[in-house]
Amino acid sequence: MLWAGRTMRILIVEDEQRLRDGLVDLLSAAGHEVTAIGDGRSAVEVGTATGFDLVLLDLMLPQLDGIEVCRRLRQARPALPILMLTARGSETDKVAGFAAGADDYVTKPFGVRELLARVDAFARRASAAPAEPELVELDGCTLDLGRHLASRDGRETHLTAREVGILRWLHRQRRRTVSRAELLERVWGTSGDLQTRTVDMTIAKLRQKIERDPAEPRIVVTVTGAGYAWGEPEP
Numbered sequence: 001m002l003w004a005g006r007t008m009r010i011l012i013v014e015d016e017q018r019l020r021d022g023l024v025d026l027l028s029a030a031g032h033e034v035t036a037i038g039d040g041r042s043a044v045e046v047g048t049a050t051g052f053d054l055v056l057l058d059l060m061l062p063q064l065d066g067i068e069v070c071r072r073l074r075q076a077r078p079a080l081p082i083l084m085l086t087a088r089g090s091e092t093d094k095v096a097g098f099a100a101g102a103d104d105y106v107t108k109p110f111g112v113r114e115l116l117a118r119v120d121a122f123a124r125r126a127s128a129a130p131a132e133p134e135l136v137e138l139d140g141c142t143l144d145l146g147r148h149l150a151s152r153d154g155r156e157t158h159l160t161a162r163e164v165g166i167l168r169w170l171h172r173q174r175r176r177t178v179s180r181a182e183l184l185e186r187v188w189g190t191s192g193d194l195q196t197r198t199v200d201m202t203i204a205k206l207r208q209k210i211e212r213d214p215a216e217p218r219i220v221v222t223v224t225g226a227g228y229a230w231g232e233p234e235p
């Protein structure tokens with residue numbers, strides 16, 4: 001029954017202590033590294049600052065609800081897998097969860113087997129995908145995506161969660177061009193009321209922080225008529 005493969009770093013966000021403790025015991029026993037948190041605000045802080053492989057996220061949380069936590073985590077880390085824990089039979093919860101960027105959900109109350117099977121599915125997917133780096137160097141700039149820092153010529157600049165989100169997504173998709181609409185959807189978590197110009201303005205600011213010459217970008221490059229691309233395309 002236990003997954004004997006890859007160990008995952010899992011963040012559990014659940015305010016109900018008995019359930020939280022149960023999940024910690026279960027997933028630790030299955031060989032994973034587990035961090036547990038009981039409120040939404042701390043979940044966003046810890047989840048954006050640390051590289052987790054999976055987040056188990058309860059929907060009803062104090063301080064910040066699960067949907068908002070999901071949206072903010074997704075913004076900072078577009079590729080972070082999120083498994084939402086929803087109440088029984090609530091279709092609205094599921095729809096809202098997916099809209100906020102959750103990858104999958106389990107319905108409470110869930111059985112041990114069901115939950116482990118879901119987590120194993122994420123572990124298998126994670127083994128198949130290349131790991132996301134925390135440190136990326138390009139054109140003389142070192143990007144510390146975990147600590148939200150860019151450094152060039154010994155000078156460190158803080159990056160916002162949104163900027164890190166853009167960098168992560170472009171790096172992850174570095175074999176292709178990414179459209180403005182895709183960045184809006186992936187990094188902002190919406191395509192509704194925001195304009196693609198928002199993307200251009202955010203990228204202009206980002207270039208001031210990371211590029212040697214913002215007028216001639218080599219890290220986040222413009223692909224005319226198509227969008228943006230990571231500066232060093234892989235063959």
Ligand code: CA
Pocket residue numbers: 014015016058059060061
């Ligand atoms: Ca709850």
